[in-house]
Amino acid sequence: MKKAIAALIAFLFFLMFVNILNSDSEEFKGIPKFGEVNLTERVSNKYISKSVSGDSGEIVYGKTENAESGSANMVTSIVVNYRSFDTLGEVTVLFLAATGVAILIGGGQRKSLAISVNPIVKISARIIATLLLAFGAYVFIHGHLTPGGGFPGGTIIAAGTLLMLVADDKKRTSKLLKILEGTMGFLYVVIGIAGLLVTGSFLKNFLPTGTMGNLFSAGLIPIIYSVIGLKVGAELSALLDDFFAEEGRK
Amino acid sequence: MSVISFIIGIVLVVSAIIAIEAKKLITSVVMLSLASLLAVVSFVLLKAPDVAITEASVGAGLTTAIFLLTLKRLGRRESE
Amino acid sequence: MNPTWLIALPLGFAFLGIFAGKFSKAFLWIASLANAIISLFIFNGNGVTSYIIGGWIPPYGINLVVNDMTRVFLLAVNLIFLLALVATSAEILKKDEKMSVAFMLSLAAINGILLTGDLFNLFVFLEISAISAYIMAASGKEAISKFAALKYLILGSIASSFYLLGVIVVYASTGTLNMADAAAKVTSLNPNVLLAAGLLMVVGLGVETKLFPFNGWAPDVYANASGRGSTILASVFPIAMISAFIRVITFVINSGKLNELIIVLGITTAIIGEVLAFSQKRMKKMLAYSSIAQAGVILMLIGIGSSKAYIGASMLLLNNGFGKLLLFSVASQIALVAGSDHFENVTGVGRKSPLFTLLFGAGALTIVGMPLFFGFRSKLYVISATMDKSLWIPAVILITAAIEVTYYFRWIFNLVKADAKLSEKRSPVPFGLALAGLLAVLVVIAFGIVPEANLDFFNRIGDLSIQLSKTLMGGM
C-alpha cells in the first residue's frame, strides 16, 4: 500500500516535469526544447566569448594574449574565476562534511585486515600510489587547459591513499593531513582577501594572464586549482581513513 | 547518438530500480555504482568531459568506496 | 565596510581551527566577536548596496546585496550568535575543538545566506548551513540525537535537491542565476513553469523554515541536540532561512497562486504547532513545537506580502530569535540540573534558582506577547497591519497567542511549584548564561518600551519592500 502511494507520488512528479518541459511556446517562454538552446539569451554567452568586462574580439587558441580569465577550458574559467565564490563554498562543504565524519566516527585505531599482504603487493602498491599522486597533481595543474581540475585531481590522490590503506599497514598520518587541509583552505581565503585588498573585490584575479593555451596563462586559476586539489586530496584521504578506523580501539 | 542514449537511458533506469528494490545491500551499492558509471557515459555524450571525469572519480569511485567501507563496518547481517 | 568580511573571517578561522587544537575554541570567540562588531558598522547605513565578488559585474558574477532588511537581520544574527555562545559557554561538548569549526562555518554560511544575491550561491550557503546543522543536531548526548540528525539529513538533502531543480528551471528558462535579473525576467515566463519552479523552491526552503508538511524533523532535532546546538538552531537559523525564503519566493518568483498556498500552509503550520506544543511533556519539545508555530505565523505574513506584513514578520522574527535564545539555553541548563527536561522532573527547579524562572519567564512572556515586552509590540503591529486584509488572519494570531499563553504559563507555574522531592541545595546558574540571558532580557524589554520613533529602522524595512528594487537588488 505504502509502495503504491510512493509510486503514485513519483509518477505525479514525473508528469509535472514532462508538462513543464513541453511548455515553450510562441505565447510564453518556457524551458527550451532539448538541444535547441539559444545561448545568446543566457549569461554563459559572455563566458564563452570572454567579454564580461567588455568586448575583446574573437579569442583564438594559441594566439590571443591576456584574454579575460585566460583559461582555455571554459568550465574551469567559470568554476575558479567567474563563480569562484561558489567553489570556495563547495570546498567548505567538503571540509565541513569531513569534519563531521571525524567528529562522529573518527579517532579510532584502524583494524588491520584479516588477510596478510604479500610484500610484492606492498611495494607495487607504494609505486602505484606515487604514480597516482603525480597523476593527480598533473590533473589539477592542467585544469585550465584540459578537462579535470582540482576535484578529480584530489580524488585521484585520495585513491592513492585508499590503495595504501588497503595494501599497507602504514602508520596513520591524519594529523599531517589535517594541517595540509586546513592550511590549503586558509590559503584560498587569503587569496580571496588579497584580491579584496589589492583590487577591492573579494577573490578577484590580480595576476596577469598570458597567451591562451600556455601552462602559465590563467592568472590565479592554476594556483587556486592546486590549492583545491591538495586540499581535496588531503580531505578525502582523511575521510577514508576515518571510515577505516574502528571505534573504541585506541 | 539517439540510439546509444536510448540504450544507456534504459539501462540507467533499470539499474536504478534494481538498486532500490534489491534485497541485498551490496547489490544495491553495486547497482548505484553502475548507474553512476552510465551517467558518466551520458555526460560524455552531452559534451561535458569535466563533469564526466569528476563523476567518474568522485561519484562512481569515492562514493562506492565509502558505501562499501560502511557495509563492511555494518557487518554481515545488515549487508545481506 | 565590505560585508565580505562577515563570511571570510569565520571561514578563514575555521580552516585554521581544524588543526589548531585548543585554539579553535578561541578562534570561535574571536570570529563571532569580530562579526558582531562588523555587523554593527554595516548597520549604520541605509539604501541598497551591491558588492561584487571576483570583479565580475552581475549577472555574470556573484554579488552580495545589503539592503535595509539585511542590515537589521545581519546585526540580529551576529549578536544572537554571540549571546548564544556566551549563554552556553559552560557546556563541554564531545570533540569540542572540531565542533567549534562547525559552529564557525555555520556563522559564515548564515551571513552568506543573508547577503548573497545569486540563486546558486544561495544553494551553496544553504548546504553549508544545513550540514553544520546536521552536525549540531548530532551533537547531543543521547543516541536518539544521531537518529534525529539522520532524519534531518535525509529530509534536508531532498529539500536541497528540489531547491537546486527549481534554480535550474529558472536558469533554463531565463538564462540567468542573479536574483534581480531573474526577477525581472520571470514575468514573461509561462505561468506553469514559474509555478513549478516556485513549488520546487518552496519545498526546498520549506524544510529549513519548518513549513508544514516539511517540518517533521524539527521537534526531535531541537529536543535532543546539545544545549549550544539547539540554542543556535532555534534562534539564529530561522532568521537566515526566512530571509532566504523572502528573497527567493517573494522577490524572485512572486507568483500570486504560490503566495496563497504559503498563507494556507503558514496558518496550518501555526495551528498544528501550537496544538502539539500544548500537549508536550518535555520542555525542549514544547519549545520546538512553539518554534514551528512561530515560523508558521511569520511565513503566513510573508505570504500576504504587504509592506506592513514584512515589518511585522521581521519584528516577530527578531522577537522569536531573542526569546528562543533565552528559552533554549535555560531549558538545556535546567535539563542538566534536573537530570531531564520532563514535566515532572523540572517541577520546582525555578524555586531553587529564581534566576532560571526570571530568564525562562522573560523569554516565554516575550514569545506569547505580554505587554512591556517586544512580543507585545510585534503582535499588536501584526494584528493592526493585517486587519484590513481580512479578519481571518488577526483571528488566527489571537487564537495561537491564546494557546501559547496557556501552555507557557503552565510550564512557568510548574517551575516555581513547591516540590518536596527536590533537595534543598541550590543549583547555581552559570555565569555566562546569567550574563547573556540578562542582556537578552534587556533587549526584549527595551524593544518593548522605547518610543516608536527609536525603532525607525523597522519602518525602513517596510519602505524597502515596496520598492524592493528588483533591479537594484542585483546592482545592475
Place this chain on the structure above:
Amino acid sequence: MIQYFSIMLIAIGIYGLLSQKNLVKLIVSLNIMELGVNIFIISIGYVADGKVPILSPIVNKSSMNFVDPLPQALVLTAIVIGVGVTALALSLVLKVKESYGTIELDEIRGDNA
C-alpha cells in the same frame, strides 16, 4: 531523450525515499535522485551539434558553436556536495547502528516508543 530518463531517475529516487525502510537504501535512493538532477542540469545546457566547451588546437575559436558551460560548472559543485553529504549520512548510519543495533526504520522507531 536523455532528459526524460533523468526525470525518471529523479522520480525513482523519490519513490525509493518514500517506500524504503532501510537507512542505507534511503541514502542509495538519495544518490539516485541526485544523479538524476545532475544529468537533468547538464541536459539543460546541451546544444545540438555543440562542441565541448574547451578551446584546443582543433577547436580554436570562441565563435564556434559550444554547449553551455555554466550548467557543467554547477554540476561540478553539486557532485562534490553530494559526496560530502553521503559520507556524513553514512557515518551517522554507523552511529545509529552502534546505539540501536539495527538500521531498519521500523525497529528503531519501535525502540523509541
